[in-house]
Amino acid sequence: MEPSMDGLEDLYMEIILDHYRDPRNRGELAPPAHMAEGFNPMCGDEIKVFLDLEDGQIKKIRIGGQGCSISQASASIMTTLVEGKSIEDVKHISKAFKSMMAIHEEGEEEISQDIDLGDLEALQGVVQFPLRIKCAILSWHTLEQGLREIDASAQ
């Protein structure tokens, strides 16, 4: 008898598995592009976010490292959402996504309701699996960390 997978379909939406199997913008960018590295100490996942900024915009973004379907899909979707966007816009999207993941930060009231999260909406089901929230936001944390590092080195 096949075991029931009730509930797991909410977590592993087809669109998630699609991004996992066929990740967008995977690869590396050579220096002077910035590389930020993130770790999930619970599961050992490692992610590298390569960033090429120009005129306050993310001109190019690439993803390296290894991770589970949730973290890889989230990273893949992230690249499609942030490439070509201004850093300000990226911060808004990131905040809106984290809010969807039940992570509430300062200034949340400023989140605009009309931010289009695109395929990220498919990650909504992750909230029902609290241990997997870290997987979903690893790439976003690493992106934010990269932007901070670039900012700090420019000071």
Place this chain on the structure above:
Amino acid sequence: MKKSVLEGLDSSVVKADFPLLRREVNGKQIVYLDSAATSQKPQVVLDVLNSYYEEINANVHRGAYKIAEQATLAMEEARGNVRQFIGASSDREVIFTKNATEAINLVAYAWGRKNLNKGDVVLITSLEHHANIVPWHQLVEERGIELRWIPLTIDGCLDLDNLDELLDGVKLVSIAAVSNVLGTINPVRKIADAAHAVGALCLVDACQAVPHLPTDVTELGCDFLAFSGHKMCGPTGVGVLWGRSEILEEMPPFLGGGEMILNVTKEGFTTNDLPWKFEAGTPPIAEIIGLGAAVIYLTELGMKNVQAHGEELTQYMFETLSERFGDDLLIYGPQDATSRTGVFSMSYRDIHPHDLSQILDQQGICVRAGHHCAKPLMKLLDVNATIRASTYLYNDKADIDALVVGLQSARTFFEER
């Protein structure tokens, strides 16, 4: 499902001793395969915790009233049980800590800071848990000691071909008795003897050994033995450091405070006798008494039976998994049931361990996914994470059959959807 009849232990009887194993998860009977992380607790241990608080809760080694005396006696009786369980000669050598991590840190702090200086070498192995790596890294930073690593063979055993050279300048050898990732049973006696031959001491992290194998510190030949209570049917919050008394006598105390002193003046203090010298503050009394009950439970089952049960399950795990999955499933570590315990770190096709464990959880199967607090070893294995299924005395063949079904369904879910 096959009926499980294993030699030595009747696992259906044993399983009934563990209340948690009766619960359901996600509508399925729980299948607990994460005992390398922590074991479940038998009813007798839970009862002892309860009756301690209901009947004799009082601080130990202080009050002169009846229940204080009973609490003190119960705790010291537990110490005696633990001593017998590991074949130690004196209660003075059995120190209760918070966990095995604290036990290793105690040695690093109290013995290490007195005896290790710049250039001295601590030799560990490439399959250690972070608890037996980081305390030594800290001494590298603080005191300029050298940390050296025993390499592994391709099948996940210690490569001891160059042990003599590795031992040059070594003051302490600190090794796991059993790997928490690969299940490898290490030749502790051989390494301890080699350490002593160059005047070094030997510390053994026995977290994965004491719960599963008969343990006798005299036979192991080591100087320190560290293990956790919660992996051997005892409560969380209590661990043990056993050490040879002549070494413990020479060591300065670890933490300072009550219980560890004989006298305190404005000018200074004199330390208490062993073992209390290393037990500052109110100890985890209930947990210690609970560990004493766990040790009696294991002794009554017989550690030889526990070991035989483990070997039989390990054999069954190998047979079942290789028959069902062949090359799709990679089992790390030694490939025979006699040189390892029932700790199975695995990779299954290209399915990420985290996703695998999620699918298994859906069926009530508890396995660990991750790096198992052994990142240097994971780097050697060239993998970020594995799933780890680990067995204990309450597991039976049906649990392994459930794991097989679970893995199969994960493949269906991810690859055929």
